[in-house]
Amino acid sequence: MDRETLTAQLRAFRDEALRELAAARGEDALEALDVHYLGRRGGVLSGLMRGIGALPAEDRPAVGAVVNEIRSEVEGALAAARAAARADALAVRLDHEGEDMTAPGRPIARGVPHPIVETVARIAEVFGQFGFVTYEGPEVESDITNFQMLNIPPDHPARDLWDTLYVDLDGGLLRTHTSPGQIRVMHAEQPPIRALLPGRCFRYEAVDASHASEFFQVEGLMVDEGTSMADLRGQLDEFGHAMFGRGRATRFRPGYYPFTEPSVAFDIGCVMCDGSGCPACSRTGWMTILGAGMVHPVVLQYGGIDPERYQGFAFGMGVERIAMLRHGIGDLRLFLENDLRFLEQFR
Ligand code: DAH
Numbered sequence: 001m002d003r004e005t006l007t008a009q010l011r012a013f014r015d016e017a018l019r020e021l022a023a024a025r026g027e028d029a030l031e032a033l034d035v036h037y038l039g040r041r042g043g044v045l046s047g048l049m050r051g052i053g054a055l056p057a058e059d060r061p062a063v064g065a066v067v068n069e070i071r072s073e074v075e076g077a078l079a080a081a082r083a084a085a086r087a088d089a090l091a092v093r094l095d096h097e098g099e100d101m102t103a104p105g106r107p108i109a110r111g112v113p114h115p116i117v118e119t120v121a122r123i124a125e126v127f128g129q130f131g132f133v134t135y136e137g138p139e140v141e142s143d144i145t146n147f148q149m150l151n152i153p154p155d156h157p158a159r160d161l162w163d164t165l166y167v168d169l170d171g172g173l174l175r176t177h178t179s180p181g182q183i184r185v186m187h188a189e190q191p192p193i194r195a196l197l198p199g200r201c202f203r204y205e206a207v208d209a210s211h212a213s214e215f216f217q218v219e220g221l222m223v224d225e226g227t228s229m230a231d232l233r234g235q236l237d238e239f240g241h242a243m244f245g246r247g248r249a250t251r252f253r254p255g256y257y258p259f260t261e262p263s264v265a266f267d268i269g270c271v272m273c274d275g276s277g278c279p280a281c282s283r284t285g286w287m288t289i290l291g292a293g294m295v296h297p298v299v300l301q302y303g304g305i306d307p308e309r310y311q312g313f314a315f316g317m318g319v320e321r322i323a324m325l326r327h328g329i330g331d332l333r334l335f336l337e338n339d340l341r342f343l344e345q346f347r
Contacts, residue, residue, distance in 0.1 A: 178316060191224050223305060224311070
């Protein structure tokens with residue numbers, strides 16, 4: 001091997017490498033060429049460089065300089081080709097993945113509050129203006145809290161096996177009303193108390209358009225010094241007007257509940273006929289929307305409150321009934337069926 005031959009081989013190497021680099025497509029191909037031509041072990045250039053050792057010592061520096069020059073030329077071409085390949089790849093991606101700003105948007109499926117949720121919120125809003133705070137009680141209660149502490153004696157029909165659903169757990173039962181929440185709030189708070197207790201209730205019922213085995217109630221409880229029937233009357237009146245319209249007639253009717261004394265039913269003028277009498281109100285002109293009364297002294301005592309000092313009123317209403325009257329819904333079962341054709345009407 002002499003100097004001229006080796007130099008010629010190096011130039012041939014350079015020409016070939018530059019040609020190949022110019023023709024290569026893609027970063028992978030360039031990587032392969034890098035290894036092939038410039039790889040430290042087994043690369044073409046490394047092989048040629050071994051020839052330097054066979055040259056006379058005085059020729060070596062000049063050939064070494066040629067090697068360096070050619071190496072940096074090929075490396076420069078490689079770097080440029082890589083940059084170009086990256087730019088090409090990016091351009092292709094932008095072409096394929098770019099957003100078409102003129103494409104029509106995809107509609108977002110927006111939910112709406114369930115009419116029961118909406119009605120509870122509205123009830124809480126109205127009583128919130130009187131200072132009532134919302135609490136929650138558990139769905140599984142006991143005979144003691146659901147009945148006994150509410151002054152419901154063991155032979156009361158609400159305790160009938162056919163009404164109450166019992167659970168296999170420490171004599172528990174599914175609350176048949178939200179009234180046990182009254183006891184819980186009285187245990188948790190000192191008077192003055194203004195509590196609202198919304199929640200799901202359960203009864204063993206034959207399901208039809210006006211009966212369900214699960215339904216919602218909202219309980220109200222106010223306990224303070226000097227609380228009277230007049231407070232109850234005034235606040236329910238406001239409630240009736242806020243929910244069913246300013247001019248609507250309201251009335252108290254005598255009623256009976258074990259946990260209130262006296263007890264009343266609270267009626268509003270029929271929302272269908274405005275009081276003249278129709279099938280919806282059994283021709284009475286009135287619709288009952290809730291039960292209420294002055295908290296029985298025994299119940300206050302069970303709640304740990306001195307009935308000599310404090311008085312209270314309570315009320316309980318069925319949320320489905322309120323929602324049905326407000327929206328003209330004819331069948332209770334619609335609330336549980338999750339039929340979007342029904343639910344979407346409350347948007
Ligand atoms: N708990 C009763 C029911 O489920 C409703 C009720 C009536 C609640 C009168 C009360 C009340 O707080 O004072 O039918």
